[in-house]
Amino acid sequence: MIPTPDLSHLSHKDYEHVYEPAEDTFILLDALEEDADCLKQVQPRICLEIGSGSGCVSCFVGAILGHTSLYLCTDINPHAARCTVATGVRNQIRLDAIIAPFAHPLLDRLKGSVDLLLFNPPYVPTVEEEAANAQHHADIAGAWAGGEDGMQVTNELLGLVEHLLSPTGQFYLVAVKQNDVPSIQRRMFDEHGLRSEVVLERRAGVEHLFVIKFFRGCPPTKQVIEFCH
Amino acid sequence: MVRLITHNLLACHVKGCNTNNFPLQFQDVQIELREADFNADFLRGFLPKIEWNALVDAARQLGDTSLPQEQPTMIDDDFLKALHHVLLEIHVEEGAMVCPNCKHVYPIASGIPNMLLAEHEIG
Ligand SMILES: C[S@@+](CC[C@H](N)C(=O)[O-])C[C@H]1O[C@@H](n2cnc3c(N)ncnc32)[C@H](O)[C@@H]1O
Ligand SMILES: [Zn+2]
Numbered sequence: 001m002i003p004t005p006d007l008s009h010l011s012h013k014d015y016e017h018v019y020e021p022a023e024d025t026f027i028l029l030d031a032l033e034e035d036a037d038c039l040k041q042v043q044p045r046i047c048l049e050i051g052s053g054s055g056c057v058s059c060f061v062g063a064i065l066g067h068t069s070l071y072l073c074t075d076i077n078p079h080a081a082r083c084t085v086a087t088g089v090r091n092q093i094r095l096d097a098i099i100a101p102f103a104h105p106l107l108d109r110l111k112g113s114v115d116l117l118l119f120n121p122p123y124v125p126t127v128e129e130e131a132a133n134a135q136h137h138a139d140i141a142g143a144w145a146g147g148e149d150g151m152q153v154t155n156e157l158l159g160l161v162e163h164l165l166s167p168t169g170q171f172y173l174v175a176v177k178q179n180d181v182p183s184i185q186r187r188m189f190d191e192h193g194l195r196s197e198v199v200l201e202r203r204a205g206v207e208h209l210f211v212i213k214f215f216r217g218c219p220p221t222k223q224v225i226e227f228c229h
Numbered sequence: 230m231v232r233l234i235t236h237n238l239l240a241c242h243v244k245g246c247n248t249n250n251f252p253l254q255f256q257d258v259q260i261e262l263r264e265a266d267f268n269a270d271f272l273r274g275f276l277p278k279i280e281w282n283a284l285v286d287a288a289r290q291l292g293d294t295s296l297p298q299e300q301p302t303m304i305d306d307d308f309l310k311a312l313h314h315v316l317l318e319i320h321v322e323e324g325a326m327v328c329p330n331c332k333h334v335y336p337i338a339s340g341i342p343n344m345l346l347a348e349h350e351i352g
Protein backbone atom coordinates (compact mmCIF):
# COMPACT_ATOMS: atom_id res chain seq x y z
CA MET A 1 0.00 0.00 0.00
CA ILE A 2 1.33 3.36 -1.00
CA PRO A 3 -0.11 5.99 1.32
CA THR A 4 -2.19 8.79 -0.17
CA PRO A 5 -0.13 12.00 0.05
CA ASP A 6 -0.61 14.18 3.11
CA LEU A 7 -2.71 17.20 2.08
CA SER A 8 -3.49 18.47 5.58
CA HIS A 9 -1.65 21.73 4.86
CA LEU A 10 -4.35 22.69 2.32
CA SER A 11 -7.51 24.36 3.60
CA HIS A 12 -11.02 25.14 2.37
CA LYS A 13 -9.64 28.50 1.28
CA ASP A 14 -7.19 26.76 -1.04
CA TYR A 15 -9.93 24.60 -2.48
CA GLU A 16 -11.89 27.70 -3.48
CA HIS A 17 -9.20 28.21 -6.10
CA VAL A 18 -7.65 24.79 -6.60
CA TYR A 19 -9.21 21.45 -7.49
CA GLU A 20 -9.70 19.30 -4.39
CA PRO A 21 -8.74 15.66 -5.06
CA ALA A 22 -11.87 13.66 -5.84
CA GLU A 23 -12.88 10.32 -7.38
CA ASP A 24 -11.15 11.15 -10.67
CA THR A 25 -7.92 11.82 -8.78
CA PHE A 26 -8.24 8.61 -6.79
CA ILE A 27 -8.88 6.38 -9.80
CA LEU A 28 -5.64 7.70 -11.28
CA LEU A 29 -3.79 6.97 -8.02
CA ASP A 30 -5.24 3.45 -8.01
CA ALA A 31 -4.17 2.85 -11.60
CA LEU A 32 -0.64 4.05 -10.83
CA GLU A 33 -0.48 1.88 -7.74
CA GLU A 34 -1.52 -1.21 -9.73
CA ASP A 35 1.24 -0.45 -12.23
CA ALA A 36 3.83 0.42 -9.56
CA ASP A 37 6.19 -2.49 -10.28
CA CYS A 38 6.03 -1.91 -14.01
CA LEU A 39 6.70 1.81 -13.50
CA LYS A 40 9.74 1.12 -11.34
CA GLN A 41 11.14 -1.17 -14.00
CA VAL A 42 10.99 1.55 -16.62
CA GLN A 43 13.08 3.74 -14.27
CA PRO A 44 11.60 7.06 -15.33
CA ARG A 45 14.00 10.02 -15.33
CA ILE A 46 11.43 12.60 -16.35
CA CYS A 47 7.83 12.60 -15.13
CA LEU A 48 5.53 15.35 -16.32
CA GLU A 49 2.08 16.01 -14.95
CA ILE A 50 -0.16 18.41 -16.84
CA GLY A 51 -2.69 20.20 -14.61
CA SER A 52 -1.20 19.11 -11.30
CA GLY A 53 -3.74 21.02 -9.14
CA SER A 54 -3.05 20.14 -5.49
CA GLY A 55 0.03 18.12 -6.48
CA CYS A 56 -1.51 14.96 -5.06
CA VAL A 57 -0.86 12.74 -8.10
CA SER A 58 2.79 13.69 -8.68
CA CYS A 59 3.51 13.25 -4.97
CA PHE A 60 2.04 9.79 -5.14
CA VAL A 61 4.27 8.94 -8.11
CA GLY A 62 7.18 10.36 -6.12
CA ALA A 63 6.33 7.96 -3.31
CA ILE A 64 6.45 5.07 -5.78
CA LEU A 65 9.64 6.05 -7.60
CA GLY A 66 11.64 8.05 -5.06
CA HIS A 67 14.44 10.46 -5.92
CA THR A 68 15.32 8.73 -9.16
CA SER A 69 13.19 11.03 -11.29
CA LEU A 70 12.50 14.66 -11.99
CA TYR A 71 8.87 15.62 -11.34
CA LEU A 72 7.74 18.49 -13.54
CA CYS A 73 4.23 19.82 -12.94
CA THR A 74 2.44 22.38 -15.07
CA ASP A 75 -0.84 24.13 -14.38
CA ILE A 76 -2.42 27.26 -15.85
CA ASN A 77 -3.71 28.18 -12.39
CA PRO A 78 -1.05 29.98 -10.29
CA HIS A 79 -2.76 28.94 -7.04
CA ALA A 80 -2.50 25.34 -8.16
CA ALA A 81 1.22 25.70 -8.87
CA ARG A 82 1.76 27.05 -5.34
CA CYS A 83 -0.27 24.20 -3.80
CA THR A 84 1.70 21.69 -5.87
CA VAL A 85 4.97 22.98 -4.46
CA ALA A 86 3.57 23.05 -0.91
CA THR A 87 2.33 19.47 -1.21
CA GLY A 88 5.75 18.42 -2.43
CA VAL A 89 7.43 20.06 0.57
CA ARG A 90 4.93 18.47 2.94
CA ASN A 91 5.56 15.00 1.51
CA GLN A 92 9.30 15.42 0.95
CA ILE A 93 9.10 15.02 -2.81
CA ARG A 94 10.59 17.80 -4.92
CA LEU A 95 7.95 18.88 -7.41
CA ASP A 96 9.11 21.46 -9.94
CA ALA A 97 5.99 23.48 -10.68
CA ILE A 98 5.64 25.69 -13.73
CA ILE A 99 2.70 27.98 -14.48
CA ALA A 100 2.06 27.13 -18.11
CA PRO A 101 -0.51 25.69 -20.49
CA PHE A 102 0.07 22.01 -21.27
CA ALA A 103 3.82 21.52 -21.85
CA HIS A 104 4.25 24.51 -24.14
CA PRO A 105 7.54 26.00 -22.85
CA LEU A 106 8.99 22.48 -22.47
CA LEU A 107 8.16 21.14 -25.93
CA ASP A 108 11.49 21.91 -27.61
CA ARG A 109 13.63 20.41 -24.90
CA LEU A 110 11.49 17.46 -23.86
CA LYS A 111 11.03 16.01 -27.34
CA GLY A 112 11.08 12.22 -26.95
CA SER A 113 12.12 12.50 -23.30
CA VAL A 114 9.09 12.09 -21.06
CA ASP A 115 9.01 8.68 -19.44
CA LEU A 116 5.79 9.20 -17.53
CA LEU A 117 3.14 11.69 -18.65
CA LEU A 118 -0.02 12.25 -16.59
CA PHE A 119 -3.18 14.25 -17.21
CA ASN A 120 -6.38 14.34 -15.23
CA PRO A 121 -7.97 16.96 -17.45
CA PRO A 122 -11.04 19.16 -17.26
CA TYR A 123 -13.31 16.54 -18.86
CA VAL A 124 -16.85 17.74 -18.10
CA PRO A 125 -18.88 18.50 -21.25
CA THR A 126 -19.80 22.21 -21.34
CA VAL A 127 -20.51 24.71 -24.05
CA GLU A 128 -17.39 25.66 -25.94
CA GLU A 129 -17.36 29.21 -24.68
CA GLU A 130 -17.43 28.14 -21.06
CA ALA A 131 -14.32 26.03 -21.55
CA ALA A 132 -12.56 28.80 -23.46
CA ASN A 133 -13.35 31.29 -20.69
CA ALA A 134 -12.19 28.88 -18.02
CA GLN A 135 -8.90 28.36 -19.84
CA HIS A 136 -8.49 32.10 -20.14
CA HIS A 137 -9.24 32.92 -16.51
CA ALA A 138 -7.23 29.93 -15.27
CA ASP A 139 -9.29 29.63 -12.09
CA ILE A 140 -11.24 26.77 -10.51
CA ALA A 141 -13.60 26.39 -13.51
CA GLY A 142 -10.52 25.44 -15.54
CA ALA A 143 -10.38 22.28 -13.44
CA TRP A 144 -13.52 20.81 -14.98
CA ALA A 145 -14.87 22.80 -17.96
CA GLY A 146 -14.08 20.62 -20.99
CA GLY A 147 -16.17 22.10 -23.81
CA GLU A 148 -17.70 19.90 -26.51
CA ASP A 149 -17.81 16.24 -25.40
CA GLY A 150 -15.56 17.40 -22.57
CA MET A 151 -12.66 16.98 -25.01
CA GLN A 152 -11.73 20.55 -25.92
CA VAL A 153 -8.76 20.76 -23.56
CA THR A 154 -7.76 17.09 -23.70
CA ASN A 155 -7.63 17.15 -27.50
CA GLU A 156 -4.97 19.80 -27.43
CA LEU A 157 -2.75 17.65 -25.26
CA LEU A 158 -3.43 14.50 -27.30
CA GLY A 159 -1.73 16.20 -30.24
CA LEU A 160 1.48 16.60 -28.19
CA VAL A 161 1.78 13.19 -26.58
CA GLU A 162 3.66 11.45 -29.37
CA HIS A 163 6.17 14.31 -29.50
CA LEU A 164 6.81 14.15 -25.76
CA LEU A 165 6.97 10.43 -24.97
CA SER A 166 10.34 8.70 -24.71
CA PRO A 167 10.75 5.30 -26.44
CA THR A 168 9.49 3.51 -23.33
CA GLY A 169 7.28 6.41 -22.23
CA GLN A 170 3.77 5.94 -20.92
CA PHE A 171 0.88 8.37 -20.75
CA TYR A 172 -1.99 8.03 -18.27
CA LEU A 173 -5.17 9.92 -19.05
CA VAL A 174 -8.36 10.20 -16.99
CA ALA A 175 -11.58 10.29 -19.01
CA VAL A 176 -15.32 9.87 -18.59
CA LYS A 177 -17.79 7.95 -20.71
CA GLN A 178 -19.03 11.09 -22.53
CA ASN A 179 -15.49 11.66 -23.83
CA ASP A 180 -15.91 8.51 -25.99
CA VAL A 181 -12.97 6.44 -24.84
CA PRO A 182 -12.88 3.99 -27.82
CA SER A 183 -12.71 6.93 -30.20
CA ILE A 184 -9.82 8.50 -28.25
CA GLN A 185 -7.94 5.20 -28.41
CA ARG A 186 -8.61 4.74 -32.11
CA ARG A 187 -7.52 8.27 -32.97
CA MET A 188 -4.31 8.01 -30.98
CA PHE A 189 -3.45 4.84 -32.86
CA ASP A 190 -4.46 6.06 -36.32
CA GLU A 191 -2.95 9.52 -36.06
CA HIS A 192 0.03 8.95 -33.78
CA GLY A 193 0.69 5.22 -33.78
CA LEU A 194 0.25 5.02 -30.03
CA ARG A 195 -1.29 1.92 -28.53
CA SER A 196 -3.38 1.97 -25.41
CA GLU A 197 -5.37 0.04 -22.89
CA VAL A 198 -8.02 0.90 -20.35
CA VAL A 199 -6.27 0.12 -17.08
CA LEU A 200 -9.15 0.98 -14.78
CA GLU A 201 -12.81 1.78 -15.05
CA ARG A 202 -15.37 2.52 -12.37
CA ARG A 203 -18.62 4.29 -11.62
CA ALA A 204 -18.53 7.05 -9.03
CA GLY A 205 -21.86 8.79 -8.48
CA VAL A 206 -23.03 10.07 -11.85
CA GLU A 207 -19.60 9.71 -13.44
CA HIS A 208 -18.30 6.69 -15.30
CA LEU A 209 -14.54 7.11 -15.00
CA PHE A 210 -11.72 5.57 -17.04
CA VAL A 211 -7.94 5.58 -16.87
CA ILE A 212 -6.36 4.98 -20.27
CA LYS A 213 -2.67 4.22 -20.67
CA PHE A 214 -0.91 5.02 -23.97
CA PHE A 215 2.50 3.77 -25.08
CA ARG A 216 4.63 3.15 -28.16
CA GLY A 217 5.68 -0.21 -29.61
CA CYS A 218 5.82 -3.15 -27.28
CA PRO A 219 3.17 -3.44 -24.64
CA PRO A 220 4.42 -2.82 -21.09
CA THR A 221 1.82 -5.25 -19.75
CA LYS A 222 0.23 -8.42 -21.04
CA GLN A 223 -3.40 -7.76 -21.84
CA VAL A 224 -3.14 -5.16 -24.50
CA ILE A 225 -6.01 -4.39 -26.76
CA GLU A 226 -5.07 -3.29 -30.21
CA PHE A 227 -7.33 -0.97 -32.05
CA CYS A 228 -5.85 -1.29 -35.49
CA HIS A 229 -8.26 -3.99 -36.64
CA MET B 230 10.96 25.91 -8.13
CA VAL B 231 13.26 27.24 -10.75
CA ARG B 232 16.19 24.99 -10.24
CA LEU B 233 18.77 24.93 -12.98
CA ILE B 234 17.49 21.52 -14.06
CA THR B 235 14.15 23.16 -14.89
CA HIS B 236 15.77 26.23 -16.42
CA ASN B 237 17.68 23.88 -18.73
CA LEU B 238 14.34 22.62 -20.10
CA LEU B 239 12.43 25.88 -20.59
CA ALA B 240 12.30 27.78 -23.87
CA CYS B 241 10.38 30.86 -24.95
CA HIS B 242 7.08 29.85 -26.57
CA VAL B 243 5.82 33.18 -27.87
CA LYS B 244 4.18 32.76 -31.28
CA GLY B 245 6.83 32.97 -34.00
CA CYS B 246 9.75 32.99 -31.58
CA ASN B 247 11.46 29.82 -32.78
CA THR B 248 15.15 30.56 -33.03
CA ASN B 249 17.58 31.65 -30.34
CA ASN B 250 14.72 31.26 -27.83
CA PHE B 251 16.83 29.16 -25.44
CA PRO B 252 18.30 29.41 -22.84
CA LEU B 253 16.33 32.13 -21.08
CA GLN B 254 18.51 34.74 -19.37
CA PHE B 255 18.14 35.32 -15.63
CA GLN B 256 17.38 38.85 -14.47
CA ASP B 257 17.39 40.39 -10.95
CA VAL B 258 17.38 37.01 -9.26
CA GLN B 259 17.34 36.03 -5.61
CA ILE B 260 18.84 32.65 -4.89
CA GLU B 261 18.47 30.12 -2.12
CA LEU B 262 20.54 27.00 -1.63
CA ARG B 263 18.71 23.92 -0.39
CA GLU B 264 20.13 20.48 0.08
CA ALA B 265 18.73 17.67 -2.04
CA ASP B 266 19.27 13.91 -1.78
CA PHE B 267 22.17 12.76 -3.92
CA ASN B 268 21.32 10.07 -6.46
CA ALA B 269 24.09 9.06 -8.86
CA ASP B 270 21.79 6.93 -11.06
CA PHE B 271 19.48 9.83 -11.65
CA LEU B 272 22.35 12.15 -12.56
CA ARG B 273 23.91 9.64 -14.96
CA GLY B 274 20.52 9.03 -16.56
CA PHE B 275 19.79 12.71 -16.89
CA LEU B 276 23.21 13.74 -18.19
CA PRO B 277 22.45 13.02 -21.89
CA LYS B 278 19.45 15.36 -21.76
CA ILE B 279 21.41 18.38 -20.53
CA GLU B 280 22.27 21.28 -22.84
CA TRP B 281 25.72 21.63 -21.39
CA ASN B 282 26.63 25.16 -22.45
CA ALA B 283 23.31 26.50 -21.24
CA LEU B 284 23.82 24.87 -17.85
CA VAL B 285 27.37 26.14 -17.40
CA ASP B 286 26.41 29.67 -18.45
CA ALA B 287 23.37 29.73 -16.16
CA ALA B 288 25.45 28.50 -13.23
CA ARG B 289 28.08 31.18 -13.88
CA GLN B 290 25.38 33.86 -14.10
CA LEU B 291 24.36 32.76 -10.62
CA GLY B 292 27.95 32.82 -9.37
CA ASP B 293 28.73 29.10 -9.43
CA THR B 294 31.84 28.17 -11.41
CA SER B 295 32.23 24.56 -10.28
CA LEU B 296 31.36 22.99 -13.67
CA PRO B 297 33.94 22.67 -16.47
CA GLN B 298 33.25 24.55 -19.71
CA GLU B 299 33.44 21.29 -21.65
CA GLN B 300 31.32 18.34 -20.59
CA PRO B 301 33.83 15.78 -19.26
CA THR B 302 34.02 12.32 -20.79
CA MET B 303 35.13 10.79 -17.49
CA ILE B 304 32.24 10.79 -15.04
CA ASP B 305 33.72 10.58 -11.54
CA ASP B 306 32.22 11.21 -8.11
CA ASP B 307 33.57 14.74 -7.78
CA PHE B 308 31.99 15.71 -11.06
CA LEU B 309 28.63 14.15 -10.11
CA LYS B 310 28.68 16.01 -6.78
CA ALA B 311 29.24 19.31 -8.55
CA LEU B 312 26.55 18.50 -11.10
CA HIS B 313 24.13 17.53 -8.33
CA HIS B 314 24.65 20.85 -6.60
CA VAL B 315 24.24 22.96 -9.74
CA LEU B 316 21.23 21.10 -11.14
CA LEU B 317 19.24 20.44 -7.99
CA GLU B 318 20.31 22.65 -5.08
CA ILE B 319 20.41 26.18 -6.47
CA HIS B 320 16.89 27.62 -6.35
CA VAL B 321 15.97 30.88 -8.02
CA GLU B 322 13.24 32.23 -5.76
CA GLU B 323 12.49 35.67 -7.22
CA GLY B 324 13.35 37.51 -10.40
CA ALA B 325 12.68 36.79 -14.04
CA MET B 326 13.82 34.95 -17.14
CA VAL B 327 14.13 36.88 -20.38
CA CYS B 328 14.01 35.45 -23.90
CA PRO B 329 17.28 36.19 -25.70
CA ASN B 330 15.38 36.57 -28.97
CA CYS B 331 12.07 38.41 -28.43
CA LYS B 332 12.90 39.76 -24.94
CA HIS B 333 9.70 38.41 -23.44
CA VAL B 334 9.96 38.54 -19.62
CA TYR B 335 8.81 35.50 -17.65
CA PRO B 336 8.51 36.40 -13.96
CA ILE B 337 9.55 34.10 -11.12
CA ALA B 338 7.70 34.49 -7.80
CA SER B 339 8.07 32.27 -4.72
CA GLY B 340 10.25 29.98 -6.80
CA ILE B 341 7.60 29.39 -9.48
CA PRO B 342 8.10 30.57 -13.07
CA ASN B 343 5.08 32.10 -14.77
CA MET B 344 5.24 31.04 -18.41
CA LEU B 345 1.71 32.17 -19.35
CA LEU B 346 1.39 34.39 -22.41
CA ALA B 347 -1.10 37.06 -23.40
CA GLU B 348 -3.72 36.08 -25.99
CA HIS B 349 -1.88 37.68 -28.94
CA GLU B 350 1.39 35.94 -28.11
CA ILE B 351 -0.03 32.41 -28.25
CA GLY B 352 1.04 30.22 -31.17
C1 LIG C 1 -9.46 17.84 -12.80
S1 LIG C 1 -8.19 18.93 -12.22
C2 LIG C 1 -6.95 17.73 -11.72
C3 LIG C 1 -6.04 18.22 -10.62
C4 LIG C 1 -5.10 17.13 -10.05
N1 LIG C 1 -4.19 16.63 -11.05
C5 LIG C 1 -5.91 15.98 -9.51
O1 LIG C 1 -5.90 14.92 -10.13
O2 LIG C 1 -6.56 16.15 -8.47
C6 LIG C 1 -7.54 19.62 -13.73
C7 LIG C 1 -6.35 20.57 -13.55
O3 LIG C 1 -5.87 20.95 -14.85
C8 LIG C 1 -5.56 22.33 -14.87
N2 LIG C 1 -5.63 22.75 -16.27
C9 LIG C 1 -6.73 23.04 -17.02
N3 LIG C 1 -6.38 23.37 -18.26
C10 LIG C 1 -5.02 23.28 -18.33
C11 LIG C 1 -4.07 23.52 -19.36
N4 LIG C 1 -4.45 23.91 -20.57
N5 LIG C 1 -2.75 23.34 -19.07
C12 LIG C 1 -2.36 22.96 -17.83
N6 LIG C 1 -3.22 22.73 -16.82
C13 LIG C 1 -4.54 22.89 -17.07
C14 LIG C 1 -6.59 22.95 -13.95
O4 LIG C 1 -6.19 24.22 -13.48
C15 LIG C 1 -6.68 21.88 -12.83
O5 LIG C 1 -5.74 22.12 -11.83
ZN1 LIG D 1 10.95 34.68 -27.34
